[in-house]
Amino acid sequence: MEILDSKLFHDFHGMLKGQEVTTSKKLYKDAKGFYQSVDASLDDNTIMYEVSCVNASKKEEGYLNWGISLLHPVYVNGECNMTRGHFHKDLNCEEYYWCASGTGLLMFMDENGKTWCEKMKEGSLHHINGHHAHRLINTGNEDLKVICVWNANAGHDYQRVEQMPFNVRVFKKGEEIYTQKR
Numbered sequence: 001m002e003i004l005d006s007k008l009f010h011d012f013h014g015m016l017k018g019q020e021v022t023t024s025k026k027l028y029k030d031a032k033g034f035y036q037s038v039d040a041s042l043d044d045n046t047i048m049y050e051v052s053c054v055n056a057s058k059k060e061e062g063y064l065n066w067g068i069s070l071l072h073p074v075y076v077n078g079e080c081n082m083t084r085g086h087f088h089k090d091l092n093c094e095e096y097y098w099c100a101s102g103t104g105l106l107m108f109m110d111e112n113g114k115t116w117c118e119k120m121k122e123g124s125l126h127h128i129n130g131h132h133a134h135r136l137i138n139t140g141n142e143d144l145k146v147i148c149v150w151n152a153n154a155g156h157d158y159q160r161v162e163q164m165p166f167n168v169r170v171f172k173k174g175e176e177i178y179t180q181k182r
């Protein structure tokens, strides 16, 4: 019997490593549209968040993806750094988010536009119903690292949240977090 080393390694407080891992970075210039206003003090090439994934060999039912999203503590005129956010293309596909470190909010939106959040902190585990759009928000002063597991056939429907955007924005002033209806 062969006893092999694992092909992948995920340090609890670090990134995902292994040959099959793909990483993408979201720069401020590609995220400007997420925020209420443009912050001229931020360099266009500021890295807002990074996503590393191990994608399944097939984008089919029964296959799973594993990933980590890492959001840096960047504020855009006081508005907290966030992911683009999406519905799944296949609404039958659920997802789990598990907070490895940092503090933030997981914003949900149902198909009627009702928006709410769950608090994220180290160890918090979040179930995402396939019918709910989801967006990560870093409200802390350190990286927010969130481990994600989702069906390989889920897909990302960004258009749907552009047509019906999350209707609440999250800001930080000093140490106070506050929200604003958009």
Ligand SMILES: O=P(O)(O)OC[C@H]1O[C@H](O)[C@H](O)[C@@H](O)[C@@H]1O
Residues within 6 Å of the ligand: 051, 067, 068, 069, 083, 084, 085, 086, 148, 149, 150, 156
């Ligand atoms: O694609 P975004 O909405 O910007 O979110 C960033 C990423 O967050 C998590 O890692 C999800 O599971 C990924 O599927 C998603 O791509």
